[in-house]
Amino acid sequence: MFSEWKFTAKEIAEKPDLFLSGHRACAGCAPATVLRLIMKAVRGPTIVTNATGCMEVVSSIYPYTSWAVPWIHTAFENAAANASGIESALKILKKKGKIKHEHVDVIALAGDGGTYDIGIQALSGAVERGHDFLYVLYDNEAYMNTGIQRSGGTPFGASTTTSPAGTVIPGKLQNKKPIADIMVAHEIPYVATASPFYWRDLITKARKGIEVDGPAFLHVFAPCPRGWRSDPAKSIELSRLAVETCIFPLWEAINGEYQLSTPSKVLALAPQKKKPVREYLKLQGRFRHLFTPKFEKLTEEIQRITDERWQRLLRKCGMT
Amino acid sequence: MQSVIKQEILALNGDEAVALAVKQSDVDVVAAYPITPQTIMVERFSEYVANGEVETEFVCTESEHSALTACLTASVTGARAFTASASAGLALMHEILFVTSGCRAPVVMAIANRALSAPLNIHCDHSDTMAQRDSGWIQIYVENAQEAYDSVIQAFKIAENPKVLLPVIVGLDGFTLSHTLENVKVLPDNIVRKFIGTRQLPFVMTHEGKRALFKLDPENSMSMGPIALQNYYFEFKRQQEEAMKNALEVIPQVNEEYAQISGRHYGDGLLEPYHLEDAEIATVCLGSTAGTVKTVVDELRSEGVKAGLLRLRTFRPLPVEGIIRYLQKVKAVGIMDRSMSFGGHGGPAFHEIRHTLYDIQNRPYIVNYIYGLGGRDTSPSQIHRIYENLQKIVRTDHVEHLINYVGLRE
Ligand SMILES: Cc1ncc(C[n+]2csc(CCOP(=O)(O)OP(=O)(O)O)c2C)c(N)n1
Ligand code: SF4
Ligand SMILES: [Mg+2]
Numbered sequence: 001m002f003s004e005w006k007f008t009a010k011e012i013a014e015k016p017d018l019f020l021s022g023h024r025a026c027a028g029c030a031p032a033t034v035l036r037l038i039m040k041a042v043r044g045p046t047i048v049t050n051a052t053g054c055m056e057v058v059s060s061i062y063p064y065t066s067w068a069v070p071w072i073h074t075a076f077e078n079a080a081a082n083a084s085g086i087e088s089a090l091k092i093l094k095k096k097g098k099i100k101h102e103h104v105d106v107i108a109l110a111g112d113g114g115t116y117d118i119g120i121q122a123l124s125g126a127v128e129r130g131h132d133f134l135y136v137l138y139d140n141e142a143y144m145n146t147g148i149q150r151s152g153g154t155p156f157g158a159s160t161t162t163s164p165a166g167t168v169i170p171g172k173l174q175n176k177k178p179i180a181d182i183m184v185a186h187e188i189p190y191v192a193t194a195s196p197f198y199w200r201d202l203i204t205k206a207r208k209g210i211e212v213d214g215p216a217f218l219h220v221f222a223p224c225p226r227g228w229r230s231d232p233a234k235s236i237e238l239s240r241l242a243v244e245t246c247i248f249p250l251w252e253a254i255n256g257e258y259q260l261s262t263p264s265k266v267l268a269l270a271p272q273k274k275k276p277v278r279e280y281l282k283l284q285g286r287f288r289h290l291f292t293p294k295f296e297k298l299t300e301e302i303q304r305i306t307d308e309r310w311q312r313l314l315r316k317c318g319m320t
Numbered sequence: 321m322q323s324v325i326k327q328e329i330l331a332l333n334g335d336e337a338v339a340l341a342v343k344q345s346d347v348d349v350v351a352a353y354p355i356t357p358q359t360i361m362v363e364r365f366s367e368y369v370a371n372g373e374v375e376t377e378f379v380c381t382e383s384e385h386s387a388l389t390a391c392l393t394a395s396v397t398g399a400r401a402f403t404a405s406a407s408a409g410l411a412l413m414h415e416i417l418f419v420t421s422g423c424r425a426p427v428v429m430a431i432a433n434r435a436l437s438a439p440l441n442i443h444c445d446h447s448d449t450m451a452q453r454d455s456g457w458i459q460i461y462v463e464n465a466q467e468a469y470d471s472v473i474q475a476f477k478i479a480e481n482p483k484v485l486l487p488v489i490v491g492l493d494g495f496t497l498s499h500t501l502e503n504v505k506v507l508p509d510n511i512v513r514k515f516i517g518t519r520q521l522p523f524v525m526t527h528e529g530k531r532a533l534f535k536l537d538p539e540n541s542m543s544m545g546p547i548a549l550q551n552y553y554f555e556f557k558r559q560q561e562e563a564m565k566n567a568l569e570v571i572p573q574v575n576e577e578y579a580q581i582s583g584r585h586y587g588d589g590l591l592e593p594y595h596l597e598d599a600e601i602a603t604v605c606l607g608s609t610a611g612t613v614k615t616v617v618d619e620l621r622s623e624g625v626k627a628g629l630l631r632l633r634t635f636r637p638l639p640v641e642g643i644i645r646y647l648q649k650v651k652a653v654g655i656m657d658r659s660m661s662f663g664g665h666g667g668p669a670f671h672e673i674r675h676t677l678y679d680i681q682n683r684p685y686i687v688n689y690i691y692g693l694g695g696r697d698t699s700p701s702q703i704h705r706i707y708e709n710l711q712k713i714v715r716t717d718h719v720e721h722l723i724n725y726v727g728l729r730e
Contacts, residue, residue: 045538049393060546065527070536072396072544074389074419081386085351085393085401086536088377092348093398096375104538122389125382 001189001254002208005043012040012203016068023066024058028232030239031055031138031222033196035109038136038220041206042069046105047086051114052076054145054224055138077118080126083108083133105210106133112153113143116177127186127215134209134216137179140224148227152177155247156305157298158286160227165289170298175305183217184253190216192252197240198263201250205261208252221248229285241280244273246310251317258316268319274310277303324583327505334465334497335360337504338404338430338490341472343368344512348399348519351379351390355409356442357494358432362404384409388416388427395425396544398535400476400519403427406494407434410448414455420487421456421560423545424534426479427487429457430472432498433607433658435694443695444494446606447659449635450668456560458488458567459636461606463586465502468492470584473512477574482522483566485534493608495695511581564637571634590639592631593646595621599628601710602647603689604673605656606632609698613656616703627707632669643676652685652710653677656726658692666690666723685713691726702726 018039025032035055039048050056050073059066060073074082087106093099110119115137123135142160143149150163155176159165163172184191190212194202202220209216221239225232242248243263250261260268267274278299281287290299314320332340339361342350352362362380369378377394381387384405391401405413410431420427431449435441449459458478462468468490475488492498507515521533524542532540548556568590575589586592592610595617596602603613610631620627630646632639647653655674657667664671670688677683689706692698706726713719 047397047536047538057547060543062546062548062552063527065541065543065546067543068541070538070540070542070544072393072423072536073547074392074423074545075415078386078389078416081381081389082393084379084381084386085349085390085395086397088349088351088379088390089394089397089399089401092375092377096348098398101538121382122386125386128382129379 002211005207007203015040018042018068019059020066020068022064024061025054026226026232028225028235030196030235031140031224032058033235034138034202034220034222037196037199037202038107038206041203041210042105043207043210044103044105045101046107047071048107048109049073049079049082049086051079051110051119052145053111053114054140055109055111057145076114078122079108079110079114079119080123080135083135084126084129084131087131087133107210108133108135110135110137111144112137112139112141113151116152116179124186127183127188127217130214132214134206134218136206137217137219138222139219140222140227142224142227144224144227153179157290157302159289160286170289170295171286180217180219184256184258187256188215188217189213189255190252193219193221193248193250195221195239195243195248195250197236198243198250201261201263205252227286229288230283234283238280238283241275241283244275245277245280245306246274247277247280247306249310249313251313258313260317260319268314277306325507325511325581327507327582329503329505331501332465332504333360333499333501334468334492335432335499336364337465337469338472338492339364339368340506341469342402343374344507344509345473345476345516346400346513347376347402349377349379349391349394349401350403351381351387351394351401352403353381353384353387353405353409355406357434357498358404358406358409358430360498361430361432384412385416388413388420388429391427392416392420392423392425395427396423396536398519398521398537400480401427402429404430404432406432407436407448410452411436414452417452417455417457419545422556424485424563425487426485428472428475428479429487429489430468431489431491432494433491434494441694442494444496445658445693445695446491449489449491450659452489453636453668456486457636458486458564458634459491460488460634461491461632462497463608463610463631465497465500466504466584467586468497469504469506470578470582473516474574474578476516478567478570480520481570482520484563484570485522486560486563486567491607496608505582507582515578515581568637568639586633587631588642590634591642591646592633594629594631596628596630596646596650598626600626600651600714601707602628602630602650603654603656603706604630604632604669606635606669607658609656609658609692612698612700613703616700616707620707625707625711635669638672638676640676643673644680647677647684648680650684652687652713654687654689654706654710657688657690660690660693685719687713687719687721688723689726690723696727698727
């Protein structure tokens with residue numbers, strides 16, 4: 001199913017970037033780092049499509065572009081439909097001898113808004129039809145491009161501009177939708193989660209998603225200092241803490257079979273290494289209100305939700 | 321000069337005629353979603369796919385929004401792409417209509433024209449396509465199933481012309497044309513293919529200063545559909561207007577070339593005049609109603625009434641020069657609209673044609689007849705009354721009602 005692709009840090013560093021510098025992302029923008037890493041996993045001729053959102057906007061301000069591959073953006077809710085059209089065209093043009101490339105990979109990129117919410121229909125349809133493409137969700141947990149509004153991917157308790165922490169309501173009242181599980185339920189061959197701190201794991205998973213025949217879904221955790229009110233220097237640290245607290249565990253589901261990836265498996269085997277969620281929450285301004293006397297109890301609630309989800313995942317991975 | 325090709329006659333409804341034209345046009349990708357009264361197009365095409373009669377990727381999407389999106393991206397990947405819809409489906413595509421024309425993707429779409437909700441109604445009027453007037457698509461309205469067949473074939477050639485590179489809607493009246501059997505003359509497959517030719521891709525300059533085919537191509541890292549702000553957006557839009565102007569030349573050329581192989585032409589491809597040479601009163605209409613109007617004009621002519629008709633085949637781009645040329649000598653013109661512009665000053669065709677004739681000297685009286693919404697039947701006797709009304713305007717030099725509703729309970 002997968003090639004035995006191995007790489008050293010040096011090789012990755014030397015591999016020419018396909019997502020180029022000069023884009024307009026904020027300092028410390030993890031989504032931009034994620035794209036750069038994903039593009040290191042490319043194995044050959046590739047076409048990329050992007051939903052509307054921060055990454056599209058920062059990378060394509062005409063007449064400049066950060067894309068060293070053919071790239072298209074059409075709208076917000078249809079990244080997976082973009083990929084469907086490109087992949088279908090490539091398939092038939094190849095069959096008719098109208099393109100010379102033996103194979104062209106297709107990657108769709110979208111944020112949490114473009115995936116959990118407005119784009120889920122196109123995504124669900126595209127994977128049900130079985131198009132051969134990798135869908136990358138870079139999850140910065142809100143609509144950042146339009147100014148930090150809540151999405152189905154925003155976690156419980158986070159303050160956003162449409163779920164502000166007020167004197168009565170402590171930020172978002174709903175949980176983060178289990179989007180990757182929803183994709184597993186589509187019975188597609190490859191679903192995985194990744195985090196840019198574990199860059200090797202991320203690149204390997206992106207490559208697997210590219211290699212697999214049929215739809216693949218990669219859910220990447222991507223801190224946004226602007227929207228999370230966090231220190232731009234701490235984005236990568238946050239992407240480590242999210243894994244270490246089990247807020248964002250790393251796993252793969254190959255043909256529906258869940259398995260933990262090493263950074264999370266370590267925690268499953270040595271639960272004492274698992275960090276409390278407060279360590280993760282306290283670094284972010286979007287959770288600041290949870291550290292006031294009025295709402296303090298809610299960090300326990302977040303710990304409870306996190307533990308419950310972690311246990312559920314362990315059961316799926318056969319680790320309980 | 322090519323001679324007219326011998327053609328088979330098949331009994332087809334409008335939807336089937338469209339599906340057949342698509343089958344013959346060597347389309348690479350068809351992405352569609354079913355909706356009455358377009359459904360038969362998608363069903364027939366699925367059968368062609370199931371029976372291995374076409375070399376086409378058929379993408380049965382989960383929505384019209386995705387159907388058009390997939391056609392758009394397939395098209396800019398170098399494929400010839402087709403979709404079809406109607407009413408609510410077209411409305412759902414609205415956002416992507418603009419993106420398709422803005423990306424200069426020559427997608428062809430057949431629309432079985434149907435009313436928009438609410439109340440829910442599955443029958444014909446032109447509200448669906450008229451609501452997309454400003455989306456940057458060429459719009460062709462056909463009179464019968466034969467023309468639906470012919471126009472879909474022509475549409476690919478128009479859309480893909482490098483001077484145009486715009487998407488095209490071919491509108492056929494729901495049920496009246498989509499579901500009614502007609503004898504349709506069909507060209508042999510190879511003739512259709514030869515007529516359209518292979519998909520032409522113009523060369524453009526990439527951001528790296530490379531000359532490259534205008535498509536998503538791993539050979540070149542071209543970025544499409546970028547964000548373009550105050551400093552560039554306007555120029556993109558101006559180019560679309562220029563392409564529309566070019567279409568005013570290309571559509572008649574294609575109409576003429578097609579006439580040479582098929583023996584059929586539709587006026588100059590933009591406008592079809594009917595007894596306008598010496599007409600004193602005339603109507604302007606779009607779509608299948610023209611058939612009924614022609615019968616009425618014949619009757620009036622046999623009674624010595626100088627009546628005529630101008631069928632507006634191409635609504636976008638609007639053939640301004642032709643409209644002026646054909647209508648400048650007429651004394652009273654009735655514009656027939658099969659849709660409304662609520663709170664406006666008459667229907668959309670009325671707005672545009674009245675505006676077009678504003679600058680000519682001795683312009684005719686121009687009045688509006690709104691008819692047939694939600695599929696309401698428009699009878700020859702109602703059309704007779706329109707002409708009587710126009711005669712009266714000429715006789716009395718007076719317009720009693722500028723905007724009239726035909727066959728409406730009031
Ligand atoms: C149909 C539509 N609705 C709303 C918008 C406005 N809009 C643009 S980007 C965006 C949010 C994007 O959020 P996300 O997908 O999470 O990406 P991010 O900006 O956070 O990277 C919204 C709401 C739009 N472009 N199109
Ligand atoms: S707002 Fe957030 S996601 Fe957007 S560019 Fe800035 S850091 Fe990146
Ligand atoms: Mg986001």
